[in-house]
Amino acid sequence: MKAAILTDVTKCIGCEECVAACKKTNSLGDDLPVCDAPDDGLSATRWTSVIRKPKKHYVRKQCRHCLNPACVSVCPVGALQKTSIGAVTYDSTKCIGCRYCMMACPYGVPRYDWGKSVPYVRKCILCYDRLIAGKQPACTEACPAEATIFGDRGALLAEGKRRIQAAPKKYIPMVFGEFEIGGTSVLYLSDIKLDFLGWQKDLGAEPLPELTWNAINKVPSMFFGVGLLMSGVYWVIDRRIKLQKVRMESHEKANSEVQDDDKGC
Amino acid sequence: MTRVAKVKTVLWFFTGMATVVAIARFMRGLGATTALSDRTPWGLWIGFDVVSGVALAAGGFILAGAVYIFHLEKYRPILRPAILTAFLGYGAVIVGLMFDIGLPWNIWHPLIYWQHHSALFEVAWCVMLYFTVLALEFSQVLFEKSRFQRIYRLLKSLTIPLVIAGIMLSTLHQSSLGTLFIIMPHRIHPLFFSPNQYVLFFVSAVALGMMMVTLESNISSYLYEHKPQTNILKGLCSAARYVFLLYLVLKVGDLAVRGVLPKIFEFSWQSYLFMFELALSAVIPAVLLFIPSVRSTIKGQLWCASLAVAGIILNRINVSGLSMIGTTRTDYFPSWTELTISIGIVSAAALAFFFIMENFPVHEEKDDKEIAGDEKGEELEVVRFALPPFDHSTEVWLGDFPADARRRYSGAFIIAAVLAFTLLPKSAIHGMQSAVVTPVYKALGGDTLKINGNRNNNIVVFNHAKHEKDTGEKKGCIKCHHISKPNDENTPCFECHSDMFQKSSIFNHTYHQKKLKGNASCKECHKNDELKINVSRPCYDCHKEMFAELPAAVYALASAYKDAMHGNCIPCHKDESLKKGKKELAICSTCHP
Numbered sequence: 001m002k003a004a005i006l007t008d009v010t011k012c013i014g015c016e017e018c019v020a021a022c023k024k025t026n027s028l029g030d031d032l033p034v035c036d037a038p039d040d041g042l043s044a045t046r047w048t049s050v051i052r053k054p055k056k057h058y059v060r061k062q063c064r065h066c067l068n069p070a071c072v073s074v075c076p077v078g079a080l081q082k083t084s085i086g087a088v089t090y091d092s093t094k095c096i097g098c099r100y101c102m103m104a105c106p107y108g109v110p111r112y113d114w115g116k117s118v119p120y121v122r123k124c125i126l127c128y129d130r131l132i133a134g135k136q137p138a139c140t141e142a143c144p145a146e147a148t149i150f151g152d153r154g155a156l157l158a159e160g161k162r163r164i165q166a167a168p169k170k171y172i173p174m175v176f177g178e179f180e181i182g183g184t185s186v187l188y189l190s191d192i193k194l195d196f197l198g199w200q201k202d203l204g205a206e207p208l209p210e211l212t213w214n215a216i217n218k219v220p221s222m223f224f225g226v227g228l229l230m231s232g233v234y235w236v237i238d239r240r241i242k243l244q245k246v247r248m249e250s251h252e253k254a255n256s257e258v259q260d261d262d263k264g265c
Numbered sequence: 266m267t268r269v270a271k272v273k274t275v276l277w278f279f280t281g282m283a284t285v286v287a288i289a290r291f292m293r294g295l296g297a298t299t300a301l302s303d304r305t306p307w308g309l310w311i312g313f314d315v316v317s318g319v320a321l322a323a324g325g326f327i328l329a330g331a332v333y334i335f336h337l338e339k340y341r342p343i344l345r346p347a348i349l350t351a352f353l354g355y356g357a358v359i360v361g362l363m364f365d366i367g368l369p370w371n372i373w374h375p376l377i378y379w380q381h382h383s384a385l386f387e388v389a390w391c392v393m394l395y396f397t398v399l400a401l402e403f404s405q406v407l408f409e410k411s412r413f414q415r416i417y418r419l420l421k422s423l424t425i426p427l428v429i430a431g432i433m434l435s436t437l438h439q440s441s442l443g444t445l446f447i448i449m450p451h452r453i454h455p456l457f458f459s460p461n462q463y464v465l466f467f468v469s470a471v472a473l474g475m476m477m478v479t480l481e482s483n484i485s486s487y488l489y490e491h492k493p494q495t496n497i498l499k500g501l502c503s504a505a506r507y508v509f510l511l512y513l514v515l516k517v518g519d520l521a522v523r524g525v526l527p528k529i530f531e532f533s534w535q536s537y538l539f540m541f542e543l544a545l546s547a548v549i550p551a552v553l554l555f556i557p558s559v560r561s562t563i564k565g566q567l568w569c570a571s572l573a574v575a576g577i578i579l580n581r582i583n584v585s586g587l588s589m590i591g592t593t594r595t596d597y598f599p600s601w602t603e604l605t606i607s608i609g610i611v612s613a614a615a616l617a618f619f620f621i622m623e624n625f626p627v628h629e630e631k632d633d634k635e636i637a638g639d640e641k642g643e644e645l646e647v648v649r650f651a652l653p654p655f656d657h658s659t660e661v662w663l664g665d666f667p668a669d670a671r672r673r674y675s676g677a678f679i680i681a682a683v684l685a686f687t688l689l690p691k692s693a694i695h696g697m698q699s700a701v702v703t704p705v706y707k708a709l710g711g712d713t714l715k716i717n718g719n720r721n722n723n724i725v726v727f728n729h730a731k732h733e734k735d736t737g738e739k740k741g742c743i744k745c746h747h748i749s750k751p752n753d754e755n756t757p758c759f760e761c762h763s764d765m766f767q768k769s770s771i772f773n774h775t776y777h778q779k780k781l782k783g784n785a786s787c788k789e790c791h792k793n794d795e796l797k798i799n800v801s802r803p804c805y806d807c808h809k810e811m812f813a814e815l816p817a818a819v820y821a822l823a824s825a826y827k828d829a830m831h832g833n834c835i836p837c838h839k840d841e842s843l844k845k846g847k848k849e850l851a852i853c854s855t856c857h858p
Contacts, residue, residue, distance in 0.1 A: 043303070070448055076386035077371075077378040096374050097367025099306035100385050106451040108593075111303050112367070114296025115697035119367040199592045200451040208448050212384055215444040215463050219387060219437060227433045234334045234425060241336060 002185065003086035003131055004153035005140060006160055007060050009190035010170060011147035014050055014058035021142030022048045025127060040197075044111045044122040048139055057192050060148060062139070063088060063109045063124035064177060065185035066207070071101035071110060073209035079121075086153065086185045087126035095121060106181060106208065107198045126185070153185055160189050182207030269488045270670060273619060276612040277674040281681030283609020286602045289693040290364060297692040298602045305586070305597035312585040314361030314607050316442055317578045318354060319392065320466070323474025324481075325351025325399060326428075326435035333428040343497055345406055345627045346485065347478045349618060352399040355392065357614040364606055384444040391438030398431045406625050440467040446584050455525045456539045457588035465519065468512045469546065473577040475505040476550070480570040483563060485622070499561045502569070506554035509573070513547040535591060542583055545576030602693065605685065713833070725758075726833045762829065 022028070028045045040061050041049030048062040065088050072080045072088060079094040080101055101121060102110045113119035127137035135141075140150040149156070160175040176188035181203050188194055195201040290298045301308045328347040331337045363369040375389040401420060408417040443466030450458050459465060479498045486493040520526045529536050550573035559565030589595070599607075621627060705727075706715045712730035736744045745756045781789055834856070842850035849855050 073382050074385060074448060076380055076383045076389055077374040078380045079378075094371075094374060094378055095368060096371040097369070098365075098385060099367070100383075100445070102303070102306040103452065104448045108303070112295075112306060114301065114303075115294060116296075117292060117294040117696075119294060119296075198451060203451060208450075209382065211450065211460060212444060212448045213382060214460065215440075215447055216382060216384060216387065219441075222440075223433055223437055226436045227429060230330065230334050230429045230432050234429070237334075237336050 001085065002153040003126060003150070004065075004156050004185040004187060005062075005126075005137065005148055005150055006156040006175075006187045006189065007148040008163070009057060009059050009147075009188060009192065009194075011145050012050070012058040012060060013145050013147070014052065014056070015144065016050050017142040017144055018060060018139035018148060019046065019048055019050060021138040022046075022124070025130070025138035040108070042109065042111055044113045047122065047124040051196070053192060053196075059188075059190070059192075059194060059197070060139075061107075061109075061197060062186060063126070064107055065124075065126055066181060067183040067185065068181075068207035068209055070104040070106060070181075070208040073212060074100045074104040076100070083128065085128075085131055087128045087131060088123075089125045089128045090121055090123065092120045097121075104208065106200070106203050153187075156187055160187060163189060179205045181205065268490065269619065270673075272488060273616065273670075274673055274677045276616050278677040278681040279605070279608045279612040280616065281678035282605045282685040283612070284678075285682045285685035285689070286605045286609070286693075287364070289602070289689055290606065291369075293693050293696050295367060297690070297697045298600070300597055300600040300603065302595070302597065304593050305589075305595040307585060308597060309586075309599040309603045309607055310361055310365035312582040313578070314610060315358055315365065316445075316585050317581040318358040318361060319442055320439065320470040320473045320577060320581060321477050321574070322351040322354025322358070323435065323439060323470040324478035325354075325402075325474070326395075326431045327471060327474045328478060329402065329428045330432050333425060334432070337500075339497055339500060343478060343482050343494055343501075345403075346482065346622070348399060348403050349406075349621055349627055350477070350481055352396075352403045353614040353617050355396045355399060356617075357610045358392065359396065360613075361607070361610050364610075384441050384447070388438050388441045388445065391434045391441065395431060395434040395438065398427050398434065402427050402431065406621075406627060409626055436467065439470040440464065442466050443584075449589075452589045452592050453584065454535045454588040454591050455523075456520070456528050456535055457584050459519050459523065461515075461519050462584070465512070465515060468508065468515055469577050469580060472505055472508040472512055472550070473574060475501050475508065476570040476573040476577075479505075479566050480574060483567055483570070489622075493563050495561065495563055495566070498566055502554050502560040502566060506551060506560075509547055509551035509554060513543075513551055516543065516547060535588065538583060538587060542576060542579050545572055546580050547576070549573070550576070600690075601688070602690075726830070727758075728833055 023046070026047065028047065030045065040051055042061060048060060051059045051061055053059060065082075065086060067082075069080070069082055069088050072082050076098065077094045077096055079091045079096075080088060081091070082088050097119060099110075099112060099121070102108070102112065110121050110123045112121060127135075127139075130137060136150040140148050143149070149159075151159070157175055157178060164171045164173050164175075171189055171191055172193070176190060176194050177184035177186060182205065286298065295301055299308060299310075324347040328340055328344045331340050332344050363372060366372060375386050376393075380386045401423065405417060405420045405424075408414075408420060411417070440463035443462035443464070446453060446458070446462050447460055479501055482498060483493050485491075517526075520529070529539060550569055553559045553565070553569040553572075556565075559569055586597075704717045706717070707713075708715045708726065712728070714727040714729055716725045716727050718725060732745070733741065735741075744761075777790070778784075778786070838850050842848060
């Protein structure tokens with residue numbers, strides 16, 4: 001099974017039960033005032049939030065658990081992992097705190113414990129412990145309106161398409177997150193545009209790690225190529241200088257011999 | 266005071282300031298000492314100390330390659346200072362990184378947790394290995410005059426493999442620093458983003474390395490009052506012009522191929538920034554270096570190198586920060602503590618540079634054979650050790666007395682440390698959580714305050730006059746403004762308004778529903794008329810006893826959030842709507858769209 005969440009924006013009533021459940025399950029504690037955070041409500045102590053949009057639209061924001069996550073690909077120590085079940089998890093014992101994941105995430109999801117002297121990266125981990133125990137995430141369990149539901153990604157995609165087919169006028173005819181940056185595990189159905197969830201309006205369909213990979217896969221050839229080139233240049237020039245020296249010496253020798261011969265005469 | 270002594274005093278001053286800030290940084294964390302935020306996780310320390318720092322130290326591998334691989338012997342006199350600069354530069358980068366990363370004691374983790382698909386992993390390894398290579402390359406200098414001649418000979422025999430390894434590693438991580446930013450097309454403005462960033466970073470690093478060697482060599486000759494190496498540097502400048510030209514072609518070509526060339530002429534602030542950067546980092550140096558009189562004069566070299574260095578540093582800062590302002594709308598500006606750390610690290614590295622220049626034979630002997638035995642003595646001493654001048658005829662030391670110097674440097678250090686401590690923000694001393702101060706502003710007119718408690722500009726209006734009256738005039742001040750709680754300036758609202766997070770005054774709906782016998786009883790409170798704003802009966806309809814004691818216990822019965830807010834706004838709105846005849850002022854939907 002590939003764990004996934006489908007959030008239907010048209011069904012959400014904005015009660016924030018999911019936020020409360022998330023805080024309780026992950027023991028996140030009180031929110032402290034944060035300076036200059038993006039206005040999506042997420043923080044190190046709030047891993048999911050409800051963004052209020054005009055005309056009673058409530059959009060829940062959380063980690064999208066991308067199928068090919070940028071944060072996982074950039075982490076230099078593998079503190080972030082895409083688990084086989086689908087959740088993107090975080091191992092604080094490995095983390096060095098470089099915050100590259102925060103820079104790389106196109107949705108700006110990972111947050112940081114700025115106020116602490118031992119800070120960690122904080123984000124939704126799809127209640128990984130609960131998934132392993134065979135339960136569903138706390139947020140989907142808490143939702144009173146079934147606006148956000150848990151299931152297998154394939155099944156949820158099918159369910160989303162079924163809902164669109166059943167009420168084509170109600171929805172924008174696409175499952176948000178089906179193809180976006182290579183697909184995400186957290187899917188949305190909506191009647192308003194959800195382009196405010198990411199840094200850019202259109203994030204494209206190409207998985208972000210592939211952009212880096214195009215450069216990184218040249219590394220071995222570049223590394224050894226430069227090494228060979230430099231060794232070659234050194235060898236050629238060094239040999240030339242040596243040959244020149246030998247030639248000079250033999251020339252001098254010959255000259256001196258000639259001189260000696262002259263003297264001899 | 267000699268020139269170098271003046272500079273050293275200033276450097277000790279900055280080191281002193283940075284030392285105090287450093288302690289605060291490691292005790293209280295990043296949030297307390299930097300302006301970094303979730304919007305801007307990478308700031309000055311990454312943009313300048315790390316990304317620019319690595320590029321600034323590129324001179325080491327370029328000159329090592331020129332001398333040892335291409336046998337361009339004329340550069341040998343400036344090789345060792347360049348390697349020393351590179352070594353200290355990478356040291357500064359690593360120290361800077363220790364400040365920036367949240368868990369610096371885990372900095373060695375890339376050694377054991379391998380992630381080959383991360384550009385940062387590659388950079389980490391390369392920087393680590395190259396730092397070792399530089400240390401080995403430079404340690405020749407330390408061992409040259411020591412008793413350990415065997416180690417010196419061993420190191421010397423390793424020179425060529427080390428130099429080649431250094432070039433391989435440098436090529437890799439100079440370009441990989443560009444690769445870091447390839448994954449952020451969503452953050453970086455298209456003019457500054459490029460999928461070929463790694464090529465641009467490498468070429469500009471080579472150009473920057475050459476210019477940095479030129480600049481640093483001229484500055485150190487000026488400070489030590491030596492004859493500048495103008496002729497050698499002329500050759501370097503002459504080679505650098507082609508690198509700048511290549512960089513310019515690549516940069517513009519990259520824009521053209523990606524089809525974002527027209528964006529330069531958008532005349533937005535990003536396009537101006539880009540034009541400025543391109544002029545400073547490529548066009549001006551390329552043009553200037555083609556003028557022979559610029560290349561061969563100290564003044565020309567200094568100007569050109571300074572502009573180019575500033576330009577390429579600007580490029581690094583643009584790519585790693587400024588180009589993202591448009592998308593993230595950040596208001597990040599480095600705090601003075603961040604600036605102090607950056608300047609302090611550079612100062613400490615410069616002090617180390619001076620120390621080594623003065624105490625070790627950094628200026629290499631040309632060749633033992635070339636120098637005749639007699640001339641070796643005095644003259645060589647001055648050239649090889651960068652010491653203040655010594656007048657041999659009168660045997661007078663023209664430098665400072667060491668005791669004087671020490672006193673002055675310590676003085677500068679201590680004054681700076683004290684200054685930094687007094688300037689530290691509250692959060693850097695007490696930690697961030699205990700130092701949260703609610704931003705309060707005076708609202709226009711009246712005795713009303715605006716409290717931006719959550720820093721999200723959802724302002725709470727606070728009627729000070731009313732609170733004063735209700736808590737007992739002047740005697741009541743201490744109820745909120747007391748001095749018995751540490752780090753607290755005024756009592757948070759919820760200490761009195763204990764139910765302020767409820768939507769309305771405490772009312773247990775379920776309890777009432779049960780007591781009034783389920784759904785059938787809805788209409789007891791909720792009248793059928795939906796057009797009325799108050800859809801339910803007021804509590805006191807049933808609970809007549811409830812407000813009996815009100816005047817005495819107003820403090821205990823502080824209103825809930827909604828009622829307090831309404832109480833603040835509605836009376837005035839009502840008055841004004843009647844006075845001005847503007848009906849909409851009294852309608853709910855005017856304020857709640």
